[in-house]
Amino acid sequence: MRKEILFIVYTFLFLVVQSCFDSSAPNYQYFPDMYEPIGYTTYSESDAFNNGIEAQEPVNGTIPRGMMLYEYPNSNEGYEDAKINLLSPIDYNDEDRAIGKELYGIYCALCHGNKGDGQGILMKREKFLGVPSYADRDITLGSIYHVLIYGRNAMGSHSGQLSIKERWQVAHYAMELRKELIK
Amino acid sequence: MNRIKIKYLKGVLIPLFFITSLSFNFLFSQEEQILTGKKLFNTHCAACHKVKKKAIGPAMRGVSEKYDREWLYSWIKNSASMIKSGDPQAVAIWEEYNRTAMNAFPQLSNVDIDNILAYADYIPPVPVVAQSLPVSSGGENTGNYNDLILIALVLVFLILTAMLILVKRTLIRIASASGVKIVSEKKPKDNIALSILSAFAKNQFLVISSVILLMLSSGYYVYAWMMQVGIDEGYMPVQPIHYSHKIHSGANKIECKYCHSSARVSKHSGIPSLNVCMNCHKNIAEYNGEEDLENGYDRDFYTNEIKKLYAAVGWDEDNQVYTGKTQPVKWVRIHNLPDHVYFNHAQHVEVANIECQKCHGPVEEMEIMYQYSPLTMGWCINCHRESNIDLKGNEYYKKIHEELSKKYGVEKLTVAQMGGLECGKCHY
Known part of the structure; x- marks a missing residue:
């Protein structure tokens, strides 16, 4: 009888040890005080603020360094205004073109297609429908920049993903594609 | 009798044939209309409209009943001019959707628009599907199901072992009751084991070498265990939203x-x-x-x-x-x-x-x-x-790179040769 009891105890212990290897929990550390930061880190929790998050939104009206104010409002009038009056501040050269092409490939080609014909992979897989070809729309550098900031209809804003200069580089590259399409 | 039957059948069959072929024709043309409508809808409208749901603009189903057909033609072809001219219906829908301007589609003909609206109003017949099997119900349920099976299996095995023990006991009891002597095999075995053990203990070389072996192997395992402390390779936490x-x-x-x-x-x-x-x-x-x-x-x-x-x-x-x-x-x-x-x-x-x-x-x-x-x-x-470093297009550091290459006698510099192993690069 003793043997049987021992057997059960051993299986139980084995199961307990086995259950310790849990891929959903982080491993233990030698000296956690050398691993765990004392200061606030990105995305950490913090009781310094009411909502318990370290990452706070900037105070209303804050202007980050290097930011340029954008004066056209997010409305139809603003769009039309930007389309005619907003001009590119950058002197588009080969270097800008290379960057613009790379960024276009990352952020735009998914829907608009590598050629700007509206045949991106999300369109081909029917996740998105009705993405127009650049050739069918009356767009200018200014209107592309405006839409990159605010988004328009089904397209969302990409101002969080692209800096001011990058937006202009992408806009120039998109206009280049349009020229190719219209030819 | 037979003739009458055939005559009668003819009288019914021929008109029936015409009717079915006509309705089939009608169905076919309608199907074609819906197909071309779908194509047009997907290329021109689907960016902002969905068939059944509200999106940027209103859902397309039911639009043809709500508005006059002529009004729809002119709205789709040029909505902005209608709003400008102050058409009450046009202004109302424009206001309802936060003054979102709808693109003008002068390239669509009235027939195209008819096709699109036919597609939008077309409700496909519900396919007859057999009652869904409970197998495909939810992610967590299947997980629970597996767990249940495992628990049941463990229980079954436990009951089996318990039964075996009981059977053994009763067998021994029966045997002793009927006068059968049970020869225990334990004693001679124990003796053999003991004699091996004492022989082993007497051989000093064997003892020392086995102790060394034991220490080495346990050292290996202890080292391996210590080296994995603080390493999270394979860490796979459950996220609040299952993002694939x-x-x-x-x-x-x-x-x-x-x-x-x-x-x-x-x-x-x-x-x-x-x-x-x-x-x-x-x-x-x-x-x-x-x-x-x-x-x-x-x-x-x-x-x-x-x-x-x-x-x-x-x-x-x-x-x-x-x-x-x-x-x-x-x-x-x-x-x-x-x-x-x-x-x-x-x-x-x-x-x-x-x-x-x-x-x-x-x-x-x-x-x-x-x-x-x-x-x-x-x-x-x-x-x-x-890893080698790509030195192209870096004129500013050209001289330094050349000198470093000469110093190490290599053509391509690695990150380490550029100082990528210095403590201060990563620890400060």
Whole structure:
């Protein structure tokens, strides 16, 4: 009888040890005080603020360094205004073109297609429908920049993903594609 | 009798044939109309309109009943001029949808518009589907199901062992009752074991060598155990929203940097904020891609996860507006270096041009994200020793690079030769 009891105890212990290897929990550390930061880190929790998050939104009206104010409002009038009056501040050269092409490939080609014909992979897989070809729309550098900031209809804003200069580089590259399409 | 029957049949059959062929013709032309309508709808309208649901603009089904056909023709061809001219219906719908301007479609003919509206109003007959089997119900249920089977199995085995013990006992009892002597085999065995043990104890060489062997092997295991402390390779936490990299970057081939855009410009690769999700998911409210039923990931499961996103970001799907009631999502961070290590994503992604997959593994195949690399110092340094630096297009440092190449007698410099092993590079 003793043997049987021992057997059960051993299986139980084995199961307990086995259950310790849990891929959903982080491993233990030698000296956690050398691993765990004392200061606030990105995305950490913090009781310094009411909502318990370290990452706070900037105070209303804050202007980050290097930011340029954008004066056209997010409305139809603003769009039309930007389309005619907003001009590119950058002197588009080969270097800008290379960057613009790379960024276009990352952020735009998914829907608009590598050629700007509206045949991106999300369109081909029917996740998105009705993405127009650049050739069918009356767009200018200014209107592309405006839409990159605010988004328009089904397209969302990409101002969080692209800096001011990058937006202009992408806009120039998109206009280049349009020229190719219209030819 | 037979003749009469045939006559009678003829009288019925011939008109019947005409009627069916006519209605078939009618059906066919309607089908064609719907098909061309679908094509037109997908290319021209689907960016802003859905058939059944409100999107940027109103749902298309029912529009043809609500408005006069002529009015619809002129609205679709040029809505802006109608609003300008002050058409009350036009202004009303324009105001209802926050003054969103609808593109003009002068290229569509009246027939095209008829086709589109026919497609929008067409309700496909509900396919007769057999009652859905309970097998495909929900992700968590199948998991529970497996657990239940396992528990049941354990119980069955426990009962079996208990029964065996009982059977053995009763057999012994019966045997002793009927006068059969049970010869225990234990004693001689014990004797043999004892004699081997004493022989072993007397042989000093054997004892010493086996002790050394034991210590070495236990040392090996202790060392291996200690080396894995603090390493999170394979760490695969459960995230608050089940986000599948396999679907997004595998099937749909979305670039890593579309969502993790800060990897290009900052130290952190960044957990994307939810507005980046909404760039696509404002439009994609339902999952209709491939399913993974083995693990319980069916379409309803994925669609439900999209709803979780909507709840967190405060998106009212029915009215297509943000409610303003947001809730932070507590993503669980997977890759985490100790506080005394500095690592910069932009340097590796932009300057060194390293593929994300080199450190993060085949992310495009991961249904659930996990840590692929050990992220130990030895692992970092190994790569710094092996990787060459691309010196092209770097005129400013040309002279230094040439001198370094001469010093080490190599053509291509590695990161280590450029000082990539210095302590202060990562620890400060």
